[in-house]
Amino acid sequence: MVQTLKRExxxxxxxxxxxxEPTALARRVESFEGKTVGLLDDGVSDSHIVLERIGELLxxxxxxxxxxxxxxxxxxxxxxxxxxxxxKAQVDFMVIGVGA
Numbered sequence: 209m210v211q212t213l214k215r216e217x218x219x220x221x222x223x224x225x226x227x228x229e230p231t232a233l234a235r236r237v238e239s240f241e242g243k244t245v246g247l248l249d250d251g252v253s254d255s256h257i258v259l260e261r262i263g264e265l266l267x268x269x270x271x272x273x274x275x276x277x278x279x280x281x282x283x284x285x286x287x288x289x290x291x292x293x294x295x296k297a298q299v300d301f302m303v304i305g306v307g308a
Contacts, residue, residue, distance in 0.1 A: 237301045240270035246299035247275060251283035259305040 237243060245266055247259040256279065263275035278295055280287055295302065 234301075240266060240272050242271060242273040243300040244274040244276065244298060245272050246295045246302040247277045248287065248295060248302060248304045249277065249279035250305055251280040252305075255305045259303070262303060262305070 245263065247263055249256045249259055256277070259277060263272070263277065266272040267275065276295065276298055278291060280291070
């Protein structure tokens with residue numbers, strides 16, 4: 209006699225949808241000329257390489273006066289509030305980088 213085994217496979221979809229309150233976009237900088245940009249490295253491997261090049265290009269092509277680069281201490285955590293406030297106080301606009 210032959211027995212047939214029945215097995216079940218459960219497929220779990222890990223994608224999700226997070227609902228957030230709409231927020232206003234940041235005020236736009238009218239000109240980059242002479243401005244200070246903050247580049248915040250999110251901690252992903254090699255993202256500092258991309259951000260450093262972005263800083264160079266902003267200076268060369270758009271007249272940015274100063275570039276300040278900071279790196280989050282922990283990839284998986286939010287930016288520490290004191291680090292964010294320190295950078296925010298020194299810059300006219302900010303770029304947050306994500307590496308791959």
